[in-house]
Amino acid sequence: MRIEVWAPDGVPEVVAGDDLAGLVLAALADGAGGTGLADGDVVSVTSKVVSKAEGRTREGDREAAIDEESVRLVARRGATRIVRHRLGLTMAAAGVDASNVAAGSIVLLPLDPDASARSLRREIHARSGVNVGVIVTDTAGRAWREGQTDIAIGAAGLLVAEDFAGRTDPYGNQLAVTLPAVADELAGAAELAQGKLTGRPVAVVRGRTDLVLPPGEDGPGAASLVRADGHDLFGWGAREAVVRALAGVAADRRPFGAPVPEDELRAALGRLPDRSDRTAVEAVCFAHGWQVDAWESDVVFRVSPATT
Structure with a gap:
């Protein structure tokens, strides 16, 4: 060869x-x-x-162009944004580039x-x-x-x-x-x-x-x-995943993936130091594709797979 x-x-x-x-x-x-x-x-x-x-190629604001080319934010560290591009690619700054181009111009x-x-x-x-x-x-x-x-x-x-x-x-x-x-x-x-x-x-x-x-x-x-959104093991950045799970907004479910098997959810809930902490329980369920339907006591609750 x-x-x-x-x-x-x-x-x-x-x-x-x-x-x-x-x-x-x-x-x-x-x-x-x-x-x-x-x-x-x-x-x-x-x-x-x-x-x-x-x-x-066009003149204009690079940050605005990143917004236009992005489907959603994946992770942010200071001014650096990792986003899911409209093509499905996960990349920094949505591929918007200001190098090897005339000053003041950007290339999409x-x-x-x-x-x-x-x-x-x-x-x-x-x-x-x-x-x-x-x-x-x-x-x-x-x-x-x-x-x-x-x-x-x-x-x-x-x-x-x-x-x-x-x-x-x-x-x-x-x-x-x-x-x-x-x-x-x-x-x-x-x-x-x-x-x-x-x-x-x-x-x-x-x-x-x-x-x-x-x-x-x-x-x-x-x-x-390109992996479909929700099929990637790292659909959110580490910090973003914590915030999204705690916020529990339905639109944020897809990047976490499909609902896991119930035994996997139980194992994850078993790692919580306090299962009476409803906020923590709901966040863990959300991140694993489940939702809490009802609380029956401090440590007894009913859950079901969530739908997106």
Whole structure:
């Protein structure tokens, strides 16, 4: 197995209405009349240049733009906001970026990164005859880890994940939940060649032709990697989860997930130092998808699964 990654210099500043496919092909041209691409390559483009070409750059208040692009707050630490973006992505500042853009301007994420990837893939194939996969990338932080890495927020013509569930390893152990997010791994590899301050928004990853789909098959897109709200174990930040559970507002239930089995709820309630504390009991029930229907004494109450 050998993987090659390269990112060309010379991509001009992209503005609204630019022919992105033309710019990509020109940047990758091999100088001998060829495209520099081969069937099975994966072309990676940053969301920044896609957004610029699609007119997603504007002047204005960054904080207001974050509000517009966010579905809900996940966590806040001082001025830093982690939000659930309208695309389902959980990220800092809703992906609103003020870097690599004219002072006073901001760039929003593409309206539909998967659609952007599909369009770019079709144009590359139509103009060059080469069948490639395309990913649109953006930078994201990681829970439990310092620093950031690039992920695929859009994809076309590509298997975005490899499902190993049900297979056996060389020792005969059956794999249960192994699902490498290969689109994100490709995005991270591309970023190593692109860099952050070098003006190289396009990269090619070669060597994983097995992941690239035939022409006309775009695959599930990067949206398929986004967990549905309520399916994530960390739907709220630690502090926010405490406050939301105590407040008990019905609209805040979904990120806590579906109601747990009754024995799991009982175990959680059993950890309370004082089960006569109605506020604590109701908060624990709320966080576990249940609700208190009635109190019959200081320590006896009736509960039922809550509905959202």
